[in-house]
Amino acid sequence: MNHTHKEVLASEVTHSNLSHYEQAVERFSWKEIESHFTWYDTGKVNMAYEAIDRHVAEGLGDKTALLYSDSSREEAVTFAQMKEQSDKFGNVLRKYGIGKGDRVFIFMPRSPELYVSLLGTLKVGAVVGPLFEAFMETAVKDRLEDSGAVALITTPALLPRVKREELPLLKHLILVGEDIPEGEGLLNYQKEMEQASTDLQIEWLDREDGMIMHYTSGSTGKPKGVYHVQNAMIQHYYTGKVVLDLREDDVYWCTADPGWVTGTSYGIFAPWLNGVTNVIRGGRFSPQDWYNTLAKNKVTVWYSAPTAFRMLMGAGSDMISEYDLSHLRHVLSVGEPLNPEVVRWGHKAYGQRIHDTWWMTETGGQLICNYPGMAIKPGSMGRPIPGVKAAILDDQGREVPPNTMGNLAIQTPWPSMMRQIWNNPAKYEEYFRIPGWYISGDSAYMDEEGYFWFQGRIDDVINSSGERIGPFEVESKLVEHPAVAEAGVIGKPDVTRGEIIKAFISLREGYEPSQELKDDIYRFVKEGLSAHAAPREIEFKDKLPKTRSGKIMRRVLKAWELDLPTGDLSTIED
Ligand code: 6R9
Numbered sequence: 001m002n003h004t005h006k007e008v009l010a011s012e013v014t015h016s017n018l019s020h021y022e023q024a025v026e027r028f029s030w031k032e033i034e035s036h037f038t039w040y041d042t043g044k045v046n047m048a049y050e051a052i053d054r055h056v057a058e059g060l061g062d063k064t065a066l067l068y069s070d071s072s073r074e075e076a077v078t079f080a081q082m083k084e085q086s087d088k089f090g091n092v093l094r095k096y097g098i099g100k101g102d103r104v105f106i107f108m109p110r111s112p113e114l115y116v117s118l119l120g121t122l123k124v125g126a127v128v129g130p131l132f133e134a135f136m137e138t139a140v141k142d143r144l145e146d147s148g149a150v151a152l153i154t155t156p157a158l159l160p161r162v163k164r165e166e167l168p169l170l171k172h173l174i175l176v177g178e179d180i181p182e183g184e185g186l187l188n189y190q191k192e193m194e195q196a197s198t199d200l201q202i203e204w205l206d207r208e209d210g211m212i213m214h215y216t217s218g219s220t221g222k223p224k225g226v227y228h229v230q231n232a233m234i235q236h237y238y239t240g241k242v243v244l245d246l247r248e249d250d251v252y253w254c255t256a257d258p259g260w261v262t263g264t265s266y267g268i269f270a271p272w273l274n275g276v277t278n279v280i281r282g283g284r285f286s287p288q289d290w291y292n293t294l295a296k297n298k299v300t301v302w303y304s305a306p307t308a309f310r311m312l313m314g315a316g317s318d319m320i321s322e323y324d325l326s327h328l329r330h331v332l333s334v335g336e337p338l339n340p341e342v343v344r345w346g347h348k349a350y351g352q353r354i355h356d357t358w359w360m361t362e363t364g365g366q367l368i369c370n371y372p373g374m375a376i377k378p379g380s381m382g383r384p385i386p387g388v389k390a391a392i393l394d395d396q397g398r399e400v401p402p403n404t405m406g407n408l409a410i411q412t413p414w415p416s417m418m419r420q421i422w423n424n425p426a427k428y429e430e431y432f433r434i435p436g437w438y439i440s441g442d443s444a445y446m447d448e449e450g451y452f453w454f455q456g457r458i459d460d461v462i463n464s465s466g467e468r469i470g471p472f473e474v475e476s477k478l479v480e481h482p483a484v485a486e487a488g489v490i491g492k493p494d495v496t497r498g499e500i501i502k503a504f505i506s507l508r509e510g511y512e513p514s515q516e517l518k519d520d521i522y523r524f525v526k527e528g529l530s531a532h533a534a535p536r537e538i539e540f541k542d543k544l545p546k547t548r549s550g551k552i553m554r555r556v557l558k559a560w561e562l563d564l565p566t567g568d569l570s571t572i573e574d
Contacts, residue, residue: 028386030415033238044204045230047211048086048122051272055079060275067297068112070282075112087200089120092192096172100125100203103149107131107158110282113176117153125203127210132259134530137161138477142222143215144170146423156180207231213422214261216361217461217470225422226361232416233273235365240270243357243371244301245330253279254303261361262334266303287315295323302328305335307465309342310496317349325350332357335466336498337454340378356381364416368452380451388414392446397434405455408444409437460554462491464499467532471554477529478503481521483511488544488552492537492561503535504557506544513540
């Protein structure tokens with residue numbers, strides 16, 4: 001395979017840019033970045049201190065940390081208020097004996113309380129686990145059970161999705177909102193906060209102590225608990241500077257929910273480690289709402305995702321003139337391949353080049369990026385940031401020549417690299433099976449100028465609207481439906497969402513294919529697992545292609561779907 005990519009966005013390709021990059025790489029030292037932190041001298045660390053308290057100590061207490069809004073609420077929280085609130089929340093947790101190393105999960109829609117409780121959890125040294133609000137019963141239970149969470153912060157509306165009787169370790173539920181039910185283990189956030197002292201002794205930690213867990217999907221098995229440690233803050237801080245280009249007076253908006261890694265690494269940590277004002281908008285996506293959020297808050301740096309940009313592109317350029325977006329200085333994207341067409345459209349529509357960035361839940365922070373001052377080649381994820389070496393390896397771990405597709409790999413370690421898959425050391429080892437390298441599971445190639453080009457996933461993981469969905473989790477839910485005998489799930493290409501979930505299903509005796517049945521199965525997954533994991537397309541089949549060992553061959557399903565040759569069928573059942 002040979003690719004030549006001549007196209008580069010106007011006026012940005014100069015050799016001085018490239019040599020600027022080489023120089024940055026030359027000069028780079030992670031040690032130098034570390035010297036920014038207070039713990040450089042003390043050796044003891046706490047993310048919440050560096051993100052919030054430190055700025056108060058340095059006289060920025062009155063600066064706005066959080067600019068929150070949704071359709072019914074608007075609030076500005078200063079760094080000093082954020083410190084005080086999170087200190088209080090830390091004391092609430094301490095009162096119930098929760099501390100260092102305990103897992104505390106958060107399951108609620110975005111709100112100032114979500115951010116306060118996340119920071120307060122970190123302050124007592126507990127490991128925080130944010131869960132996306134759309135998760136239903138099974139998804140919530142699997143994650144709380146695997147992590148052994150002892151406390152959950154949630155809302156009365158979401159409480160019915162928490163199967164407490166099946167979660168013996170989950171002792172405390174802290175409920176945020178109105179009409180808080182009473183009962184054993186149920187705590188009222190507001191009441192607890194009213195009684196809590198603002199005087200908190202922060203839990204000082206080692207750099208390798210736990211900080212946050214995000215569950216993410218692989219191609220087999222249940223979701224994996226990706227475990228990150230305090231040390232990750234080096235990467236969050238640094239990439240906030242050089243990739244997000246954050247400066248003191250910036251107003252920054254990351255559109256991701258904290259239930260996904262982008263919503264914490266870049267929705268919480270990077271902006272606050274850099275002391276900038278962080279915009280959080282609750283509620284659902286609409287083009288008007290988003291443009292209004294940008295205009296009203298005078299957002300300068302905006303981090304979003306290809307699906308959102310595609311939807312904005314679909315809504316047309318005309319409406320943009322109704323909003324004052326003149327404050328925008330820097331726009332970035334992550335989560336899925338960013339189509340060259342979208343980059344070109346963004347350039348015209350916003351006068352901004354959309355900077356693609358590549359990284360994963362497991363990597364904890366950005367690794368391959370387009371960053372300010374760099375020539376953008378639309379369709380490319382960019383180049384490894386200084387301090388990071390990426391390569392394309394064949395299956396034996398040998399680097400392949402430029403323009404050859406292979407495994408996208410990162411040389412180990414880097415500061416925000418995951419340190420564990422919770423309860424699953426074997427899974428963890430799989431990523432590092434080639435000594436000295438982390439194998440991402442993505443395939444890509446590198447061109448002669450060191451730019452990386454995404455090609456696809458090597459496994460069966462589905463990426464719908466930037467959210468990673470493991471086919472196994474969906475298939476497991478599907479077979480719980482009384483009509484479903486077997487199910488195989490694939491990602492089907494979709495113009496807006498990147499991929500949608502398509503399920504191939506064989507029915508049990510006595511059930512007949514029908515539209516009603518499809519609707520019912522869709523609802524079953526939506527209500528049992530989550531809306532984003534529900535199959536928007538279902539096809540009934542008498543039989544599914546399986547290996548002799550009984551594994552459903554998703555690649556055959558995919559080939560059927562895309563009208564491609566089915567490839568090697570030597571392991572198929574019959
Ligand atoms: C941060 C985040 C990771 C997977 C990753 C890849 C895909 C992310 C991308 C991209 C093409 C980009 N991905 N960024 N694909 N271009 N710029 O998204 O983490 O949810 O764990 O997803 O997403 O396939 O392996 P996560």
